[in-house]
Structure formats: structure tokens, C-alpha cells
Amino acid sequence: MNTAEVLVRCEAAARTYGTGANAVVAVHGATCEIRTGDRIAIAGPSGSGKSTLLHLLAGLEEPTTGQVTWPGQAGKPRPDTVGVVFQGPSLIPALDVVENTALPLVLCGQPEPSARRRALDCLALVAAAHLADKLPEELSGGQAQRVAVARVLAAAPRLILADEPTGQLDRATGRHVIDVLLAAADTLGAGLVVTTHDPRVAGRLTQQWSMRDGRLQPDPDAFSPSAPATPQGAEP
Numbered sequence: 001m002n003t004a005e006v007l008v009r010c011e012a013a014a015r016t017y018g019t020g021a022n023a024v025v026a027v028h029g030a031t032c033e034i035r036t037g038d039r040i041a042i043a044g045p046s047g048s049g050k051s052t053l054l055h056l057l058a059g060l061e062e063p064t065t066g067q068v069t070w071p072g073q074a075g076k077p078r079p080d081t082v083g084v085v086f087q088g089p090s091l092i093p094a095l096d097v098v099e100n101t102a103l104p105l106v107l108c109g110q111p112e113p114s115a116r117r118r119a120l121d122c123l124a125l126v127a128a129a130h131l132a133d134k135l136p137e138e139l140s141g142g143q144a145q146r147v148a149v150a151r152v153l154a155a156a157p158r159l160i161l162a163d164e165p166t167g168q169l170d171r172a173t174g175r176h177v178i179d180v181l182l183a184a185a186d187t188l189g190a191g192l193v194v195t196t197h198d199p200r201v202a203g204r205l206t207q208q209w210s211m212r213d214g215r216l217q218p219d220p221d222a223f224s225p226s227a228p229a230t231p232q233g234a235e236p
């Protein structure tokens with residue numbers, strides 16, 4: 001029996017965008033549980049619903065049918081319970097890097113000076129402390145991605161959801177970011193879910209799932225060479 005704590009539970013959770021002839025079913029009835037200690041990689045072709053699934057798990061999108069619940073929590077999760085490393089640009093343009101990184105803590109009520117100190121520590125973990133005073137527009141895509149990882153770590157969530165967190169990183173930096181995410185998940189006693197196209201990233205995690213046309217399933221062969229083709233991103 002698995003005694004680890006369930007952090008999020010999806011019961012036949014589906015998400016459809018649009019209506020009628022324009023409806024797109026991004027996620028079909030996903031059923032899963034994610035627990036403390038889970039280290040899950042999700043593979044799937046572009047457009048198969050991986051980001052939508054992470055948004056459902058984070059409470060950022062409502063399922064059209066079915067349900068998503070966070071046992072032990074009232075209502076939606078906060079940034080200090082579920083943290084998301086988004087795939088695209090997610091930093092607030094008017095805030096500098098340290099302010100962006102500290103923001104989830106400040107929103108959760110932490111005084112600004114201690115939030116800034118924690119933000120700087122987390123920026124250092126992803127080798128981005130030297131970027132603290134920069135604005136998002138001054139960052140490369142890879143630097144912004146590392147700051148987005150630091151922002152999630154700063155909030156010390158119990159569940160970390162990372163959407164292609166190495167997609168814009170070179171191999172060595174990508175490997176380092178996965179090291180940091182795994183170490184943070186261990187330290188926090190958290191669950192970690194990473195979407196990726198890269199077998200090397202998936203190989204660092206202990207469970208492999210796949211999304212195909214919006215359908216989620218455990219799939220130990222999701223990243224094997226014979227799996228349906230997925231574009232290869234930058235390599236960690």
C-alpha cells in the first residue's frame with residue numbers, strides 16, 4: 001500500500017476549449033493521483049494536452065467535466081502549495097528578477113525583506129543571482145526559464161509542476177535545472193511532475209506517463225525510441 005500523501009487527485013477530469021464545431025478536447029477524462037515523493041515525466045506530441053493537464057493539476061483551469069481536488073486543502077491551491085514552472089514567458093514585465101521571484105511569497109503574506117532574501121537564495125540555486133536587478137525583457141529565454149524555476153522554489157510548494165523546464169536550455173544547464181528541481185523536491189518532501197520531449201530528462205525521473213490526443217496513461221515506454229515521435233527539444 002502506498003502511504004505517501006496524495007497532493008492532487010484527478011477523477012475523470014476533462015477540459016474542452018471552444019464549443020460546437022470549434023470544440024477541442026484538450027484532455028479526455030484524466031484519472032490520476034500525485035503523491036509526495038512522486039517523480040513523474042510526461043511525454044506527448046505537441047498539442048496532446050500536457051500543458052492543459054498541468055493547468056488542471058494546478059487549479060489554474062477548471063475541468064469541463066470530472067473533478068480535480070487537493071486533499072487536505074480548502075479550495076484552490078496557493079503558490080506555496082502548488083508551484084508551476086510555465087512553458088512560455090511568465091515573468092511580470094514591470095518587476096525585476098528578484099521582485100518576480102519574491103512575488104509568490106509576498107502574495108502569500110511574507111514580509112518583503114525576507115521574501116527578497118529567500119528569492120536571492122533560490123536565484124543562486126539556478127545560477128541566476130547575478131540577474132537579480134534585470135528586467136524580464138533583458139533576459140534570454142533560458143535565463144527567464146531559470147528565473148521561473150527559482151520563483152517556484154522560493155514558494156516551497158508541496159507539488160512542483162514543470163512544463164518543459166529545460167526546453168530553452170543547453171544540455172549542461174538543463175541537467176543542472178533538473179538536479180535543482182529534484183533536490184528541491186527531496187528537501188520539500190514534494191511531488192514533482194515534468195513534461196518533456198527529452199528521454200534524458202525523463203530518465204532522471206522514476207515514473208513515465210504519456211499523453212496522446214488528450215489521453216493520459218502510465219507508460220514505461222513513453223520515451224523509448226519506438227514510442228510515437230515527439231519533437232526533440234534542447235538537451236539537458
Ligand SMILES: Nc1ncnc2c1ncn2[C@@H]1O[C@H](COP(=O)(O)OP(=O)(O)OP(=O)(O)O)[C@@H](O)[C@H]1O
Pocket residue numbers: 017018024025026044045046047048049050051052053087
Ligand atoms: N486557451 C486555449 N484555447 C483553445 N484551445 C486551446 C487552448 N489551450 C490549448 N488549446 C488546444 O488544446 C490542445 C492541447 O494543448 P496543450 O497546450 O495542452 O498541448 P501540449 O501537449 O502542452 O503542447 P506543446 O507540447 O506544444 O506545449 C491543442 O489542440 C491546443 O490547440
